[in-house]
Amino acid sequence: MQPRYGDARQQVRGRYGLYHFGTSGAAVAAATAFTHPLDVIKVRLQMQLAGQRGNLVGMGTIFTQMVEAEGTRSLYLGLAPALTRSVVYGGLRLGLYEPCKHVCSYAFGSTNFAFKFASGVIAGGLATALTNPMEVLKVRLQMSKSSTSTIGEMRKVLAHEGFKALWKGVGPAMARAGCLTASQMATYDEAKQALMKWTPLEEGFQLHLISSCIAGTAGTLVTAPVDMIKTRLMLQRESKGCGDRGCEITL
Secondary structure, three states: OOOHHHHHHHHHHHHHHHHHHHHHHHHHHHHHHHHHHHHHHHHHHHHOOOOOOOOOOOOOHHHHHHHHHOOOHHHOOOOHHHHHHHHHHHHHHHHHHHHHHHHHHHHOOOOHHHHHHHHHHHHHHHHHHOHHHHHHHHHHHHHHHOOOHHHHHHHHHHHOOOHHHHHHHHHHHHHHHHHHHHHHHHHHHHHHHHHHHHHHOOOOOHHHHHHHHHHHHHHHHHHHHHHHHHHHHOOOOOOOOOOOOOOEEEE
């Protein structure tokens, strides 16, 4: 018995969605593995002199101090949760985009740029919320001076701070995802058009690479303050069962 046209179409859509989920997650994971040392240094920079007074040091000094005191392995602290988050986040962001777009189409009868933009922001925000525990574990391990495993860190967080501690900083993280999507989408299109107009570049790899670099730089500048708040919140530690008063929170 031959499969019906509708069933075959659903199978193709399912394979197409699974293919893009996998390729998107793999691409984000590869980029994460390559740039992870920079992410560790960024978190150390964001947390230096937290709650204290003194002179701030730069990226080069932090790098030198880490390598001398903790070894080169310290540059890959928190890599396991970072890769896990990358695969899941990259896949979820793409996988949630189409359903969000279809909901907008059904509710408003339109899929113009504004609704596509909103769908991207919503998908990014939801994916961020769902993967927030991995982000919390990642930054905790990046600041750790001991060789704790991801599972060990999770047990410690659950034992001392409770389950909700895994969603610390989720608000700023979602806001960052929305700002990042907004700034990158707008900057990428504008940069691409300007480069095609004012330079000899034509449609191809070089144009996409340069436009992406410009968009990434703009996105980082726009989201840096929110990212700082997110990191500080995720690294706050408080005793399990604390109320509104009488809790000592440390960084």
